[in-house]
Amino acid sequence: xxxxxxxxxxxxxxxxxxxxxxxxxxxxxxxxxxxxxxxxxxxxxxxxxxxxxxxxxxxxxxxxxxxxxxxxxxxxxxxxxxxxxxxxxxxxxxxxxxxxxxxxxxxxxxxxxxxxxxxxxxxxxxxxxxxxxxxxxxxxxxxxxxxxxxxxxxxxxxxxxxxxxxxxxxxxxxxxxxxxxxxxxxxxxxxxxxxxxxxxxxxxxxxxxxxxxxxxxxxxxxxxxxxxxxxxxxxxxxxxxxxxxxxxxxxxxxxxxxxxxxxxxxxxxxxxxxxxxxxxxxxxxxxxxxxxxxxxxxxxxxxxxxxxxxxxxxxxxxxxxxxxxxxxxxxxxxxxxxxxxxxxxxxxxxxxxxxxxxxxxxxxxxxxxxxxxxxxxxxxxxxxxxxxxxxxxxxxxxxxxxxxxxxxxxxxxxxxxxxxxxxxxxxxxxxxxxxxxxxxxxxxxxxxxxxxxxxxxxxxxxxxxxxxxxxxxxxxxxxxxxxxxxxxxxxxxxxxxxxxxxxxxxxxxxxxxxxxxxxxxxxxxxxxxxxxxxxxxxxxxxxxxxxxxxxxxxxxxxxxxxxxx
Amino acid sequence: xxxxxxxxxxxxxxxxxxxxxxxxxxxxxxxxxxxxxxxxxxxxxxxxxxxxxxxxxxxxxxxxxxxxxxxxxxxxxxxxxxxxxxxxxxxxxxxxxxxxxxxxxxxxxxxxxxxxxxxxxxxxxxxxxxxxxx
Numbered sequence: 001x002x003x004x005x006x007x008x009x010x011x012x013x014x015x016x017x018x019x020x021x022x023x024x025x026x027x028x029x030x031x032x033x034x035x036x037x038x039x040x041x042x043x044x045x046x047x048x049x050x051x052x053x054x055x056x057x058x059x060x061x062x063x064x065x066x067x068x069x070x071x072x073x074x075x076x077x078x079x080x081x082x083x084x085x086x087x088x089x090x091x092x093x094x095x096x097x098x099x100x101x102x103x104x105x106x107x108x109x110x111x112x113x114x115x116x117x118x119x120x121x122x123x124x125x126x127x128x129x130x131x132x133x134x135x136x137x138x139x140x141x142x143x144x145x146x147x148x149x150x151x152x153x154x155x156x157x158x159x160x161x162x163x164x165x166x167x168x169x170x171x172x173x174x175x176x177x178x179x180x181x182x183x184x185x186x187x188x189x190x191x192x193x194x195x196x197x198x199x200x201x202x203x204x205x206x207x208x209x210x211x212x213x214x215x216x217x218x219x220x221x222x223x224x225x226x227x228x229x230x231x232x233x234x235x236x237x238x239x240x241x242x243x244x245x246x247x248x249x250x251x252x253x254x255x256x257x258x259x260x261x262x263x264x265x266x267x268x269x270x271x272x273x274x275x276x277x278x279x280x281x282x283x284x285x286x287x288x289x290x291x292x293x294x295x296x297x298x299x300x301x302x303x304x305x306x307x308x309x310x311x312x313x314x315x316x317x318x319x320x321x322x323x324x325x326x327x328x329x330x331x332x333x334x335x336x337x338x339x340x341x342x343x344x345x346x347x348x349x350x351x352x353x354x355x356x357x358x359x360x361x362x363x364x365x366x367x368x369x370x371x372x373x374x375x376x377x378x379x380x381x382x383x384x385x386x387x388x389x390x391x392x393x394x395x396x397x398x399x400x401x402x403x404x405x406x407x408x409x410x411x412x413x414x415x416x417x418x419x420x421x422x423x424x425x426x427x428x429x430x431x432x433x434x435x436x437x438x439x440x441x442x443x444x445x446x447x448x449x450x451x452x453x454x455x456x457x458x459x460x461x462x463x464x465x466x467x468x469x470x471x472x473x474x475x476x477x478x479x480x481x482x483x484x485x486x487x488x489x490x491x492x493x494x495x496x497x498x499x500x501x502x503x504x505x506x507x508x509x510x511x512x513x514x515x516x517x518x519x520x521x522x523x524x525x526x527x528x529x530x531x532x533x534x535x536x537x538x539x540x541x542x543x544x545x546x547x548x549x550x551x552x553x554x555x556x557x558x559x560x561x562x563x564x565x
Numbered sequence: 566x567x568x569x570x571x572x573x574x575x576x577x578x579x580x581x582x583x584x585x586x587x588x589x590x591x592x593x594x595x596x597x598x599x600x601x602x603x604x605x606x607x608x609x610x611x612x613x614x615x616x617x618x619x620x621x622x623x624x625x626x627x628x629x630x631x632x633x634x635x636x637x638x639x640x641x642x643x644x645x646x647x648x649x650x651x652x653x654x655x656x657x658x659x660x661x662x663x664x665x666x667x668x669x670x671x672x673x674x675x676x677x678x679x680x681x682x683x684x685x686x687x688x689x690x691x692x693x694x695x696x697x698x699x
Contacts, residue, residue: 342671343647343671
C-alpha cells in the first residue's frame, strides 16, 4: 500500500475518533454545532501531522537501510508504476550504471544504452516482457561504463499485485556480478586449456573416491576409451573394458590404493565399445585426507597403442638388421674358409684319384683310397653349401613353375618318407617365379627332412601348400605379388630361443653327426638370394611351420633379359 | 716336344699336387707362386700352356692373364679358382671373358684336370695316367 494512502487513512480515523469523544463528553447541547465546527479540523490536523512525521522517519530509515544494503550488495533496483508509468531508480542503480541522479533521469532507454551493443536487443525484449507482467528468468549482460571498464550485471524482474490481484508495479534489480563472472570465465578458460592440453598430449585424467562407485573422467579419457563424454562411469564399468587377462592388473591398482600402498604404473589392453583394441598406460597416485588416510585414487591415462606398435616394429627391424649383419659377417668368414678349404681339398681328391688308378681294382688299398675320395667329395659338397648360404654361389636362374618343381621334388622324396608320416599336398597353380630349380629343390628337401625329423617316431602329418599372394608380407621381401609356399609339420616344435637361431649357420639341435647345422641357413640363403622371405613359426609340442614368399613374375614384374636369355 | 706347362698358384700344396700328376702324365711343369714370378717364368720358359690361379696376393690372375696375352696373343691359358669373397663361378666367368681358354673350379678331381689340360695341350703318343692305370 502506498504511503499517501496510509497517511490519509490514519488521518481520517484520528479525526473521526476525536470528534466522537468531544461530542459526547465535553460539549453542552447548545454549543455542540459551533465547537464542532471550530475544534475538529484543528485536532485532526495535528494528529495527522504527527502520524505523517513518524511515518516519514520510518520511511527514511527504511530507505537508508535499503540503500546501504543495495550498496553493500552492489545491487541497484528500479520500480515501474504501471498505472502512472512512473519509473523510479534507486541510488545504487545510478551507481551500478555509472550514472548520476543529477544528470540522468531514470529511463529504460538509458539503462539499455549502458549495455554493450551485443546485449541490447535481448535486454530490450526481456524488459518489454517483464513490464508486460510476464514471468522472466534472470539475464546477464555487459555494461559499458564511461571509464571503459567492462562490468557484468545480472538482471531480475518481478511483478507486485494489488489486493485485487491486478499488477500494480514491476520491480527489478540490476546486480553487479563482475567478480563472479570473471572467475567463472577464468575457470572455463582454464578447463578448456586443460582439455586442450589433454587432447594434444592424448592424456586423459581420472579420479575416484573410495566409498563411491563413481569414476570421474576428463573428456580425453572418454575419447581414449571410446565412450561418449558425460556418460556416467564407474570403477566396475571401467574394469569391464579391460581385456580379461589384464583386468586383475587394473583391479589391483584400486586395491593397493585403498590399502595405501604405492600404485605402480600399469599398461593394460582394452576393447572399446566399437570393438577396437587399444593399449592404455596408466599412472596413479593415492588421494589422502589431512590425517594421511587414503580416500581416493587420481591419475592419468594415455593411449600407447601406436607407440607400442612402433616400438615393436623397430625391435623387429633391429632384430632383422642384426640377423642380416650376422649373416653378412658369417658369409665373409665362410667365403674365406671356403677358399682355403677348396685349395686344401684339391690334393685330397686329385692325389687319391692318382694313387687309386695305380692300384689293382678291389684291392684293400684301393678301397681305402676310395673312402678318402668320398670324404673329399662330401667336404666339397659342404663347402658348396657354405657358399650357398653366404650367397657367393650364383644361382642358375630360369623362369620356373614352382608347382611343377614341387611335384618333381615330391616324387623323389616320397620313397624316403616313413609310413608313420602322412604328406598332405595343397598345391595350387601359381604365377611363375624366377629361380634356380636345383636350389629350390634343395630348399624343399631340407624343409621336409627337418619336418620328418621333428615328427620322429610318432605319427604325424606334413602339409605342403602353394598359392599366390597379392602382396609379400613384411620387410626383407620385394614388394608386390608373390608365390607363397609353406611346409608345416605336427612334430615336436621349438621354443622361442631355438626358433630365433634356426637360420644361423652351424646352429643345430640334432645330435653330433646327425646334422651339419647348415640346412636351414642354406634354405635362408637361397630364399634371400631369390629376393624372397622365409618365416618360421613354432610351438613346442604342436609343430613347426615354414612360410616362403618368392616374388612372382608378370603383373609388373618381368624376367631381366640377360638372365632369361 | 710341346709339353711345357707353367703353373701359377700361391698355394704350395696346389702347386705340388698339380705338378705331381701332370708330370706323371708326361708334361714338363714349371711353377710360380704369384703373378710377378709367373711372368718372369713365362718369358724365360715360353710354356705351351699356362694354368693360373685367379685370386692371389701379389699380382692377381686376371692381370697376369692379360699380360701373357700381351706377350703372346695366342697363348693358351686355363684359369683356376677356389672362390671366396666373390663367387667362384663369377670369377671364372670373368677370366673366360678376359681371354682364358678354359676354367676349373677348385676342388676338381684328377679326371677333370686331365681332360682340360689334354684338350688344350694333347701329348701325341705320350703315355697318360689313364693308360698306366690299365
